[in-house]
Amino acid sequence: MSGLLKHRPSSNSSENLRLSVNENILRECHLLYTDSSQGLVGIAKQLGLRLLAPRKKITVMLMGNHSAGKSSFINWYIEEHIQKTGVATETQGFTFVTSGKKRESLLGNATLHVYPQFQGLEKIEDTPGLVDGDMSYEFDVDKALIWLGEQADLILVFFDPMGQALCKRTLDVVEKINETHGEKLRFYLSKADEAGHESDRQRVMMQIVQELCKRPGLNKCGFDMPTIYIPDPNKPAPCMNRIQEVCTTIEKTINKTVQNTLNQLGKDCELIINTAECKLRESSEQASRNRRAWIKYMFFSALVYLAPLSLLTYFIISETSRENLADIIGDDAAKILLIWAWCVSTIWNWLTGGSYLLATIMMIGFMFVSMLLAKCCNCTKLTLSRKERKQLRAKCNYVQHVVVERKERLYEMYLQQCISEQEIC
Numbered sequence: 001m002s003g004l005l006k007h008r009p010s011s012n013s014s015e016n017l018r019l020s021v022n023e024n025i026l027r028e029c030h031l032l033y034t035d036s037s038q039g040l041v042g043i044a045k046q047l048g049l050r051l052l053a054p055r056k057k058i059t060v061m062l063m064g065n066h067s068a069g070k071s072s073f074i075n076w077y078i079e080e081h082i083q084k085t086g087v088a089t090e091t092q093g094f095t096f097v098t099s100g101k102k103r104e105s106l107l108g109n110a111t112l113h114v115y116p117q118f119q120g121l122e123k124i125e126d127t128p129g130l131v132d133g134d135m136s137y138e139f140d141v142d143k144a145l146i147w148l149g150e151q152a153d154l155i156l157v158f159f160d161p162m163g164q165a166l167c168k169r170t171l172d173v174v175e176k177i178n179e180t181h182g183e184k185l186r187f188y189l190s191k192a193d194e195a196g197h198e199s200d201r202q203r204v205m206m207q208i209v210q211e212l213c214k215r216p217g218l219n220k221c222g223f224d225m226p227t228i229y230i231p232d233p234n235k236p237a238p239c240m241n242r243i244q245e246v247c248t249t250i251e252k253t254i255n256k257t258v259q260n261t262l263n264q265l266g267k268d269c270e271l272i273i274n275t276a277e278c279k280l281r282e283s284s285e286q287a288s289r290n291r292r293a294w295i296k297y298m299f300f301s302a303l304v305y306l307a308p309l310s311l312l313t314y315f316i317i318s319e320t321s322r323e324n325l326a327d328i329i330g331d332d333a334a335k336i337l338l339i340w341a342w343c344v345s346t347i348w349n350w351l352t353g354g355s356y357l358l359a360t361i362m363m364i365g366f367m368f369v370s371m372l373l374a375k376c377c378n379c380t381k382l383t384l385s386r387k388e389r390k391q392l393r394a395k396c397n398y399v400q401h402v403v404v405e406r407k408e409r410l411y412e413m414y415l416q417q418c419i420s421e422q423e424i425c
């Protein structure tokens with residue numbers, strides 16, 4: 001029975017549909033963020049926000065002791081023998097396996113395998129097997145695992161039933177990852193077919209769970225550790241093999257990632273729209289504050305020149321006859337100017353009633369106060385230009401009407417696919 005297990009039924013149309021729908025959704029979401037002219041990342045940057053584009057793949061990291069069966073699991077999962085396996089310490093660096101145009105490249109201590117046959121949305125990371133003692137790695141393997149674990153969407157930890165099962169190093173790294181990303185961790189008893197009789201298997205499992213529970217933070221009740229092994233169609237199944245559940249867990253993580261990506265897209269659109277609207281509102285409020293400040297500034301500036309100009313006009317008019325004035329500026333204007341000159345002369349005579357010095361000091365004081373008030377009112381701030389406002393409105397409209405609608409359609413596609421999957425099941 002175990003040999004018949006098929007984890008990646010590429011012939012199954014519902015599986016293909018699910019894959020292509022999810023793949024399209026993630027790809028489209030990624031594009032909506034990274035598009036060079038209208039990407040959300042660029043729009044957000046112009047608004048002073050920092051957005052991260054979602055990934056097009058989900059990352060599954062495999063970790064565990066040396067010889068726990070990590071590489072063998074990857075070979076089985078992608079149905080290709082790409083990873084070297086064996087009892088010797090085989091994997092010493094990191095290997096990233098993903099789908100795409102076939103290529104293989106070295107990235108420092110990591111190797112990248114890209115396979116067109118592997119149709120998944122997953123990027124699977126094979127990590128060096130951990131051992132205690134003097135074994136030296138070319139880099140700080142613990143730190144590298146913790147960092148990769150933080151980036152991964154799912155971390156599968158393999159414990160094998162042999163002597164290495166309680167490797168302190170593995171437990172230390174797991175404990176560290178669990179502090180911040182405990183929800184990503186899944187534990188498995190790998191190579192369960194090598195654990196002997198059921199009682200031995202139970203004892204090994206108890207031992208591992210006990211060791212894990214000794215670590216603070218990992219002491220959870222209901223610890224689930226499925227037993228898995230690579231199915232061999234030529235051998236009878238020695239015990240229950242829950243390897244299929246690993247595939248289901250990966251599928252669930254993909255679905256969760258698609259959902260989270262769509263939710264995040266919705267939230268980011270909302271953030272961009274709110275921030276843009278807030279900027280436009282602030283700019284128009286500032287513009288009206290600027291207008292009011294400008295009017296006050298002009299008023300007080302006029303007051304500064306009012307007194308000396310009025311006196312000058314008064315002295316000129318007092319030297320000119322009424323007829324001459326009417327000839328020059330017209331009868332009506334001359335009348336107004338004479339009334340004005342009379343007012344100025346009354347105030348000036350009243351002020352100079354004390355002394356000319358006092359009147360002059362008062363006039364200079366009045367000019368000085370007006371100047372100060374004009375300076376205080378001159379506090380305009382930069383606002384968005386008409387062109388900037390137009391561009392911002394256009395971007396806001398694009399997010400509101402194109403991106404949000406696109407997101408709704410992608411959500412519908414996702415839900416439709418979930419319904420068809422359930423119907424097929």
Ligand SMILES: Nc1nc2c(ncn2[C@@H]2O[C@H](COP(=O)(O)OP(=O)(O)OP(=O)(O)O)[C@@H](O)[C@H]2O)c(=O)[nH]1
Pocket residue numbers: 065066067068069070071072073084085086087088089090091092127128129130190191192193194228229230231
């Ligand atoms: N019986 C049995 N043997 C397995 C199973 N999985 C792996 N093996 C064998 O265990 C040995 C080690 O497997 P690997 O896949 O190389 O283990 P690994 O965790 O990648 O080891 P390192 O890269 O050294 O850390 C190989 O000889 C595999 O054939 C399994 O489920 N059952």
Ligand SMILES: [Mg+2]
Pocket residue numbers: 070071072083084085090091126129
């Ligand atoms: Mg390996």
